[in-house]
Amino acid sequence: MNDAIVSIQSITKKYKGALQPAINALSLQIPAGSVFGLLGPNGAGKSTLVMMLCGLMSPDSGSIRLLGMDTQENGTDIRRRIGVATQEIALFPMLTATENLRYFGEMYGLPERAINQKIALYLDEFDLAEKANKRVHSFSGGMKRRLNLIAALLHDPTLLILDEPTAGVDVQSRNILLEFLMSLKNKNITIIYSSHFLEEAEKICNRMAIIDEGKLVTEGVPAELVGEQQDCATLESLFLKLTGKHIRD
């Protein structure tokens, strides 16, 4: 795949004291401009992979190239061009929405005018304008998630990595988030979307990979993946078939 924005070559990562590697000889190509779903049960290795994509963790072996650069050698340059909405709400609860966004904008080195414009634009787009001057600790789970996503978008990233962006949010907030993500498809932003929610992934992703026990199980266009399996009518049935029905903790 020549236009891959992410190229993962046989990476392995084993945590200290763990019996099995969290990521085991995994290779994956993510095309530029795609909304790429990263699916898997609990403990499959999704968050470890996301951390390695962000450059916050290095693989024991193998290599990851993002935007044509090696994550271990060019972590600083890569982080400048990626936006990450982590599974945790990475905000300051005692600051207001505006204060949070202003601080992160300043840390990205954005000019004040651009920061003001983006804050106004995104707060309005995510229906948070009225809460601009409220402290984040008073926000609902959905509001925090939306603000968390805005913080990842402030510096116009080329690649957006979202780890469980809709966890714990209500239907309305989820709807706003998904609509916004779908709108990004037209803006040439690549999105890596890690989630438990298969329906969401099916709705917005044009490619996806299922990983389990640190290995790549399958990868491709969602409809084609489902169609390839004769006894699977839905993505969920495909997922269960490939990863098993036993409970993961």
Next chain:
Amino acid sequence: MKIIATIKKEALLLIRDPGGLALIFLMPLGLVIVMALIQDAPFRDYQETKLEVVFVDNDKDSLGSKIKSAFLQSPNIQFISQKDSNAARSVVRSGKYKAAIIVPAGASRSLRIKNKQLIARIFANLGYPGPSTDSTEIPIPGIEVVFDPAIKVNYKQAIGNAVEKVVANVQSEWIVDQLQNQLGGTNSPKAKMKVDFSNVIQVRQQYASKNINEKFVLNSVQHNVPAWTMFAMFFILFPLAGNFIKEREEGSMLRLRLISGSEFPVMTGKFLFYFGVCLLQFVLMILVGIFVMPLLGLPQLALGNNIAGILVTACSVAMAATGYGLLIAVFFKTPQQALSFGSISVVILAAVGGVWVPVYVMPEILQHISRLSPLNWGLESFNNLFLRDAPTLAILPDVLKLIAFAMITLLISIYIHKSRTIS
């Protein structure tokens, strides 16, 4: 720009944390005032403490009167007259009074006879006719000084020495009187010269530093204000480490780690902000020492004459305290670990460094160990400035140690923080 943004963010977080503000400003103020009040009496010591002493004069003669008048002149002794020796011993034993001086009956008479015998022996030895006296050795009834077992050793020594000094003076005066009587005759006015032994050799007491007056001696305020101010400054680790680890747990630190080149501005911004808070604490505590302590009946804090030196020391202590706080913040993973270790370590550094009691009263081994505590470096520097009126050059070694400590802790903190970005 990024550093200023971090300073602004830290300021907002602190302003919105009433508990943190109280911990940084109100608790140290209370601590300084309480400690200064508590330690006022021990610091005033014998020279400034009013001690009640029971006095029993069974002599009813010159010696008893001389002892009484000598002690009455002392501003630190209050005499409680008592007639019964046993009752006097009893009230001291019970702890009601700290000491009793019992002058036995016939003490003056015995001393006079003893002196007369002494003169007679001297004259006889030189071949001159001496005063007629009975050469029989007479027992001298001793002056009894009874102490409460709980009395401080230096009080005990001071009272005992004072009694011995009065007796020695009286004896000297009487020997000279006897000599004059013997040589000049009791009727000769020339022979009645009064000799004042107190002026034979003058002992002039003064402090070694120039431009220092009584205001600058080590007292409770002079010790406690700089000492507990530094203690409070080192406790900056509470809000610093607390907020830092909270940010790590809540995830906001993760977002900052995801922003390229944020490690240095984040750490520097935090360092500068809390450095400023430490300086604010210092100014506040100094103002309390100058303006509030006198209102509580305590001495006013005297700063000495080297204001530039004080600022340099305050800045270096603030740097050291902030650096230490940052190191604790990045090193430990949970607030419980950081705050437990941080608080205990600061208490130990303070105790060893001479914050609670001056280093010179510590055992020798602790006095050596105390030189390893940054709080001791700061305290020594402040003592040099406040009490010894030292020039900036004299405080430079301690200031440089504080700055080196700050730089080392800051660099280690940045290194640990950065190394945790990629694991």
